[in-house]
Amino acid sequence: xxxxxxxxxxxxxxxxxYRLPIISxxxxxxxxxxxxxxxxxxxxxxxxxxxxxxxxxITGIILSMHYTAHVDHAFSSIEHIMRNVNHGWLIRYVHMNxxxxxxxxxxxxIFRGLYYGSYKAPRExxxxxxxxxxxxxxxxxxxxxxxPWGQMSFWGATVITNLxxxxxxxxxxxxxxxxxxxxxxxxxxxxxxxxxxxxxxxIVGVVILHIVALHTHGSNNPLGIDRKGxxxxxxxxxxxxxxxFFGLGVALTIFFSVVFFAPDYLGHPDNYVPAxxxxxxxxxxxxxxxLPFYAILRAIPDKLGGVIAMFxxxxxxxxxxxxxxxxxxxxxxxPIYKILFWIFAIDAIILGWIGSKPAEGTYxxxxxxxxxxxxxxxxxxxxxxxxxxxxxxxxxxxSKPVLAE
Amino acid sequence: MKKKLFFIILIFLFCKLGFAASDVxxxxxxxxxxxxxxxxxxxxxxxxxxxxxxxxxxxCHGLKHLAYRNLEDIGYDxxxxxxxxxxxxxxxxxxxxxxxxxxxxxxxxxxVDPYPNEEAAKAANNGAYPPxxxxxxxxxxxxxxxxxxxxxxYEDTPEGFDVGEGYxxxxxxxxxxxxPQPLYGEDIEYQDGTNPTLEQEVIDVVTFLTWASMPELExxxxxxxxxxxxxxxxxxxxxxxxxxxxxxxx
Numbered sequence: 001x002x003x004x005x006x007x008x009x010x011x012x013x014x015x016x017x018y019r020l021p022i023i024s025x026x027x028x029x030x031x032x033x034x035x036x037x038x039x040x041x042x043x044x045x046x047x048x049x050x051x052x053x054x055x056x057x058i059t060g061i062i063l064s065m066h067y068t069a070h071v072d073h074a075f076s077s078i079e080h081i082m083r084n085v086n087h088g089w090l091i092r093y094v095h096m097n098x099x100x101x102x103x104x105x106x107x108x109x110i111f112r113g114l115y116y117g118s119y120k121a122p123r124e125x126x127x128x129x130x131x132x133x134x135x136x137x138x139x140x141x142x143x144x145x146x147x148p149w150g151q152m153s154f155w156g157a158t159v160i161t162n163l164x165x166x167x168x169x170x171x172x173x174x175x176x177x178x179x180x181x182x183x184x185x186x187x188x189x190x191x192x193x194x195x196x197x198x199x200x201x202x203i204v205g206v207v208i209l210h211i212v213a214l215h216t217h218g219s220n221n222p223l224g225i226d227r228k229g230x231x232x233x234x235x236x237x238x239x240x241x242x243x244x245f246f247g248l249g250v251a252l253t254i255f256f257s258v259v260f261f262a263p264d265y266l267g268h269p270d271n272y273v274p275a276x277x278x279x280x281x282x283x284x285x286x287x288x289x290x291l292p293f294y295a296i297l298r299a300i301p302d303k304l305g306g307v308i309a310m311f312x313x314x315x316x317x318x319x320x321x322x323x324x325x326x327x328x329x330x331x332x333x334x335p336i337y338k339i340l341f342w343i344f345a346i347d348a349i350i351l352g353w354i355g356s357k358p359a360e361g362t363y364x365x366x367x368x369x370x371x372x373x374x375x376x377x378x379x380x381x382x383x384x385x386x387x388x389x390x391x392x393x394x395x396x397x398x399s400k401p402v403l404a405e
Numbered sequence: 406m407k408k409k410l411f412f413i414i415l416i417f418l419f420c421k422l423g424f425a426a427s428d429v430x431x432x433x434x435x436x437x438x439x440x441x442x443x444x445x446x447x448x449x450x451x452x453x454x455x456x457x458x459x460x461x462x463x464x465c466h467g468l469k470h471l472a473y474r475n476l477e478d479i480g481y482d483x484x485x486x487x488x489x490x491x492x493x494x495x496x497x498x499x500x501x502x503x504x505x506x507x508x509x510x511x512x513x514x515x516x517v518d519p520y521p522n523e524e525a526a527k528a529a530n531n532g533a534y535p536p537x538x539x540x541x542x543x544x545x546x547x548x549x550x551x552x553x554x555x556x557x558x559y560e561d562t563p564e565g566f567d568v569g570e571g572y573x574x575x576x577x578x579x580x581x582x583x584x585p586q587p588l589y590g591e592d593i594e595y596q597d598g599t600n601p602t603l604e605q606e607v608i609d610v611v612t613f614l615t616w617a618s619m620p621e622l623e624x625x626x627x628x629x630x631x632x633x634x635x636x637x638x639x640x641x642x643x644x645x646x647x648x649x650x651x652x653x654x655x
Binding site: 037076079082083089090234238239242243245246248249250252253256257259260261263264269270272273282 | 442470471472475536539540543544545546548578618620621625626628629630632633636637639640643644646647650651654
């Protein structure tokens with residue numbers, strides 16, 4: 001009906017669309033796009049992640065106009081932004097906390113995928129693109145944290161880049177190549193700045209692919225069953241646009257409460273001390289979103305082993321579509337997986353907590369147990385579960401979920 | 406059930422996963438004027454704090470990220486600020502002979518450091534560098550309480566504890582501090598006639614340094630209230646629209 005109107009009216013939009021079909025493309029993928037009618041609030045986090053990516057890019061570009069990437073000036077230029085640039089403090093606090101919130105929503109988005117089996121056929125590549133986005137985000141966030149050139153910037157960069165020295169034979173050369181010298185110094189800072197500026201745009205590219213892959217087979221849904229016909233779908237607009245706006249409102253309220261009332265809560269006070277290569281902080285901790293992986297790194301008593309374990313913790317996600325042998329997607333119908341999912345979520349939180357603690361005493365033991373469980377979950381439990389778990393009967397369609405009970 | 410889990414996860418994510426525990430004594434809690442959602446800076450206290458800073462702290466510590474013009478925030482006018490600034494000397498630009506002379510600091514200059522460089526500062530202080538104080542409140546965990554506790558926390562060294570060339574202070578990580586007790590009370594004559602007890606001097610200087618660390622604090626909190634109220638109302642309307650639009654879907 002609406003489509004006909006656009007076609008027949010001699011409007012400017014129609015004129016443009018006839019020559020460059022951006023309007024109909026948008027209409028196809030953001031207005032008419034048929035979406036399962038039963039998505040719950042956990043499906044809000046994908047669009048929220050996109051929103052925070054946009055926030056980071058916009059605030060980042062403004063910050064880059066005032067920031068100086070030089071070891072002698074970086075720290076002062078941040079203070080210049082905080083004190084002299086109009087609303088500079090607001091823009092920087094939004095950027096700082098925006099990174100944290102980007103990770104919060106992305107982690108929830110990932111856990112939603114894990115719970116509802118969104119990685120299973122035919123969405124394996126959609127899942128892969130998501131993991132690539134996560135890896136790019138981690139690289140971007142790590143390099144961004146180096147830019148203020150505080151104590152944690154410097155020592156975090158030193159610890160993380162040194163991980164590559166664990167690679168046999170060529171490790172040392174790789175680290176020097178990354179640094180552009182013999183320690184973390186000015187060449188390191190300026191290349192990190194360049195890459196920190198570049199990578200977000202690569203993320204945008206992968207996000208577009210992620211959305212193309214998503215729209216090829218459509219969203220998964222809480223029941224994890226395929227749609228049987230048009231009665232199972234509703235158009236994206238207005239139903240999910242308004243729901244996403246509501247979710248965005250909630251997220252922004254929490255986000256700006258932190259930005260305005262506790263802007264440094266998620267950061268580390270040591271990063272307000274200028275970098276000093278001669279003075280190592282008592283405990284070097286990465287930003288909170290890296291803590292689970294930091295715990296895995298330190299759980300292995302061998303440097304190379306630790307590095308391999310840390311990277312495997314993410315790369316194992318690529319194999320998940322095949323490690324999970326169950327035919328049923330949603331945990332709603334998988335009584336044992338549902339429990340294992342929550343144990344895994346708690347395990348991830350324990351790893352995060354251990355990552356913030358010094359590697360000593362009981363913390364080491366807890367860290368090792370939690371790390372073992374992390375891999376046990378993916379490599380042993382997930383494959384076996386598909387064979388042994390007795391799943392509940394699936395409903396015949398999204399419109400008639402009652403039959404399942 | 407799901408809602409509960411959602412909140413549990415949120416709480417976990419927002420809990421700062423506490424940083425490494427150590428044997429440092431936790432700072433004493435004090436309710437400062439700037440604490441809380443609606444807290445605002447006590448400007449008289451901040452002005453007295455500037456006096457404490459100038460007469461005591463400034464002989465060793467700098468405030469290099471702060472400019473004299475910033476003092477307008479705590480209630481000084483341009484003339485008063487120029488009078489404060491002109492007590493200090495800064496390098497002028499090279500004159501026509503290429504010589505660099507000193508001139509009096511003005512309104513637009515940054516606070517002048519007490520030492521020409523870090524090495525000079527160390528040489529004058531037994532090898533310990535008195536840190537710049539512009540960001541000291543943000544650079545320490547629970548900064549305002551920490552600094553207040555530290556300045557009030559000088560005690561006699563317990564028996565058998567070796568402080569070397571430093572002083573005993575249980576609030577300092579490692580319990581040894583290179584700085585001798587800077588404030589004792591009655592060591593300043595306040596321009597506004599306030600009784601200069603030790604507690605008063607410490608609260609004033611902490612208030613001043615909190616402002617120096619976070620000059621945006623008042624503006625941030627007052628706009629924060631407006632922004633959050635706006636967002637709550639906006640979200641409520643989104644919620645109503647959501648309910649209305651979804652009513653027909655079952």
